[in-house]
Amino acid sequence: MSFNMVVLVKQVPDTSNIVEDAMKPDGTVNRDALPAIINPEDLCALEEAIKIKENSGGTITVISMGPPKAEDALRYCLCMGADKAILLSDRKFAASDTLATSYTLAKAIEKLPCFDIIFCGRQAIDGDTAQVGPQVAEKLNINQLTYVFNIAQLTKEYIVVKRDIGDGYEVCKSPLPVLLTISSKANTPRPPSVKRAMAYKNLKAQKGDNGLILLWDHNSIGADPNRCGLKGSKTRVKKVENVVLKTFDKKDIQPTLDCISGLLKELMEDHIIG
Amino acid sequence: MEKNIMVFLEYKKGKLQDVSKELLSKARTLAKKLGSKVLGLAVGYNLKNLPELGEYGADKIIYVSNKELSLYRSLPFAKVVISAILHYKPYIVLFGATHVGRDLAPRVASNLQLGLTADCTELKIGDYRAGKILYKDQLLQIRPAWGGNIIATIVSPESIPSMATVREGVIAIDEITPGKKADVEEFCVEFSKQELLTEIIEQSIEEKDVDLKGAKIVIGAGMGAADDHIMELIFNLAKLLKAEVGGSRPIIDAGYLSPHRQIGQTGVTIRPNLYIAMGISGQIQHLVGIMNSKRIIAINKDPEAPIFEVAHYRIVGDLKDVLPMMIKAYKGILKKS
Numbered sequence: 001m002s003f004n005m006v007v008l009v010k011q012v013p014d015t016s017n018i019v020e021d022a023m024k025p026d027g028t029v030n031r032d033a034l035p036a037i038i039n040p041e042d043l044c045a046l047e048e049a050i051k052i053k054e055n056s057g058g059t060i061t062v063i064s065m066g067p068p069k070a071e072d073a074l075r076y077c078l079c080m081g082a083d084k085a086i087l088l089s090d091r092k093f094a095a096s097d098t099l100a101t102s103y104t105l106a107k108a109i110e111k112l113p114c115f116d117i118i119f120c121g122r123q124a125i126d127g128d129t130a131q132v133g134p135q136v137a138e139k140l141n142i143n144q145l146t147y148v149f150n151i152a153q154l155t156k157e158y159i160v161v162k163r164d165i166g167d168g169y170e171v172c173k174s175p176l177p178v179l180l181t182i183s184s185k186a187n188t189p190r191p192p193s194v195k196r197a198m199a200y201k202n203l204k205a206q207k208g209d210n211g212l213i214l215l216w217d218h219n220s221i222g223a224d225p226n227r228c229g230l231k232g233s234k235t236r237v238k239k240v241e242n243v244v245l246k247t248f249d250k251k252d253i254q255p256t257l258d259c260i261s262g263l264l265k266e267l268m269e270d271h272i273i274g
Numbered sequence: 275m276e277k278n279i280m281v282f283l284e285y286k287k288g289k290l291q292d293v294s295k296e297l298l299s300k301a302r303t304l305a306k307k308l309g310s311k312v313l314g315l316a317v318g319y320n321l322k323n324l325p326e327l328g329e330y331g332a333d334k335i336i337y338v339s340n341k342e343l344s345l346y347r348s349l350p351f352a353k354v355v356i357s358a359i360l361h362y363k364p365y366i367v368l369f370g371a372t373h374v375g376r377d378l379a380p381r382v383a384s385n386l387q388l389g390l391t392a393d394c395t396e397l398k399i400g401d402y403r404a405g406k407i408l409y410k411d412q413l414l415q416i417r418p419a420w421g422g423n424i425i426a427t428i429v430s431p432e433s434i435p436s437m438a439t440v441r442e443g444v445i446a447i448d449e450i451t452p453g454k455k456a457d458v459e460e461f462c463v464e465f466s467k468q469e470l471l472t473e474i475i476e477q478s479i480e481e482k483d484v485d486l487k488g489a490k491i492v493i494g495a496g497m498g499a500a501d502d503h504i505m506e507l508i509f510n511l512a513k514l515l516k517a518e519v520g521g522s523r524p525i526i527d528a529g530y531l532s533p534h535r536q537i538g539q540t541g542v543t544i545r546p547n548l549y550i551a552m553g554i555s556g557q558i559q560h561l562v563g564i565m566n567s568k569r570i571i572a573i574n575k576d577p578e579a580p581i582f583e584v585a586h587y588r589i590v591g592d593l594k595d596v597l598p599m600m601i602k603a604y605k606g607i608l609k610k611s
């Protein structure tokens with residue numbers, strides 16, 4: 001038993017580290033101003049695929065759409081245990097919303113000889129939309145299971161998973177092929193192997209069909225440029241604002257029994273507490 | 275063309291979810307601006323009390339009933355929503371940003387090649403100008419972005435309907451019109467085997483141990499309260515005040531409180547009369563969940579803590595000292611009255 005697996009990963013700016021010049025005046029993001037990391041839940045998705053490969057055998061192809069420097073993310077995935085990587089990089093892909101992104105990713109997946117399971121992270125920390133996974137599944141016309149935190153059973157015909165449903169979880173079964181989105185609850189991704197890290201140190205993405213990191217553009221995947229990037233995106237950013245939350249009517253209360261009693265009495269008189 | 279607003283109504287075990295009521299209420303406000311109608315899309319099996327949804331703002335309920343729709347599954351539900359959109363041609367479609375809504379809406383958007391904005395916290399109607407073109411009556415989809423550090427307004431002028439998922443609890447149900455009934459129209463959708471691939475073997479629903487959304491008084495515990503003794507004092511005070519206890523994300527991650535109790539961008543949005551922030555620094559992701567509170571008391575030992583920017587009452591001090599004082603003071607007041 002062995003499985004052909006695809007993992008979709010995204011290089012994201014580390015949003016826990018926002019700096020002043022991260023936003024451009026037109027509302028788009030100055031990605032270069034922020035350190036780039038691999039979206040954390042995408043690593044959980046890759047970890048699930050690697051576990052399957054270890055237990056049942058198979059191959060893992062990692063695909064990422066992004067700027068040339070996203071090759072760093074793919075190299076990291078190879079060091080973790082992926083077999084092959086594809087970088088979808090093209091100016092025509094720039095400023096894609098989730099619809100255009102899913103179109104591009106689906107076109108690339110269709111180029112692969114076959115697949116049984118597609119893994120995505122539950123959501124990306126820069127957008128938090130959780131949309132690309134289901135949209136890719138729809139484009140490929142396959143089933144989707146989102147919010148998966150455990151793969152309970154896997155055979156050549158079907159998969160059984162546990163998935164979050166908000167106020168609990170469900171166990172469900174689907175035939176293959178299927179797309180899964182994996183949440184951080186599923187596992188702790190392993191660190192990259194030191195041996196591979198040494199071996200792949202100078203690995204670069206290259207055009208064509210040979211190499212460990214393939215570099216593909218819109219022609220390689222036969223994508224319609226009108227459905228990629230900004231052109232293929234249906235959403236527009238009208239404006240962005242920095243969030244400033246402030247209350248104007250403020251009182252300082254000294255940390256003494258009398259002052260706190262006074263405050264509580266005031267709140268009782270106003271029927272706030274009672 | 276009539277600019278009707280369709281709301282996907284989410285049912286769990288036959289019960290309409292709060293977020294759907296919130297959306298109906300919002301849709302009514304938006305429909306008033308557009309001079310249009312609110313269509314509720316009820317998808318399930320043997321659903322009850324549909325005409326009564328008129329009270330929340332629905333003019334018409336489109337009811338799709340089928341045994342295969344008893345539990346949520348991506349493919350049959352997506353087919354229903356896609357068919358309903360093609361048939362009723364709404365101008366706007368809204369979903370709750372729940373596990374169901376966030377699984378369903380993108381599948382629909384992909385199929386119909388529509389824009390979709392996730393996790394909106396506010397919706398408005400307004401104009402959008404792109405160069406020389408003015409698009410009137412656009413759905414302004416307002417959402418936090420970048421981990422909550424900015425608020426973005428998104429439009430999708432060239433794709434109709436505009437679609438958005440909206441966070442639970444961010445919209446207040448403004449008015450209920452008692453006795454108003456919605457028309458109910460049945461709409462039939464058939465499924466093929468290829469759309470019934472998922473088999474649900476088992477569902478396990480945890481009863482929520484707390485309802486923060488509806489609470490009048492909420493005490494929020496932050497990392498400054500990460501101490502068994504302080505937590506005990508907080509629960510004592512909560513009992514006295516008849517308050518619910520919630521917390522910041524890290525105090526929940528640290529295991530002091532259950533995940534249902536998380537307040538903020540990735541937790542619940544609360545709207546109590548009083549919120550008491552205890553040892554909470556006041557990062558933006560927490561603040562967005564508490565800004566609908568009528569009054570805020572903040573207790574923090576750091577006078578520079580950002581929580582003080584939004585608090586009505588500021589107490590600079592250590593929780594170890596202030597909490598016992600609050601308990602003592604309140605007991606004292608109760609005794610006298």
Ligand SMILES: Cc1cc2nc3c(=O)[nH]c(=O)nc-3n(C[C@H](O)[C@H](O)[C@H](O)COP(=O)(O)OP(=O)(O)OC[C@H]3O[C@@H](n4cnc5c(N)ncnc54)[C@H](O)[C@@H]3O)c2cc1C
Binds near residue numbers: 421
């Ligand atoms: C995408 C994203 C989503 C997030 N979603 C959420 C969310 O939904 N909800 C949320 O809360 N956070 C969320 N966060 C995390 C958020 O950014 C903050 O890290 C978090 O709110 C901080 O929690 P805190 O105030 O409890 O802890 P800290 O920031 O560590 O603050 C502790 C405070 O306690 C004070 N203190 C310490 N000891 C005492 C004492 N003895 N007496 C009095 N005061 C004391 C300190 O002065 C400090 O101000 C999110 C972050 C990201 C990136």
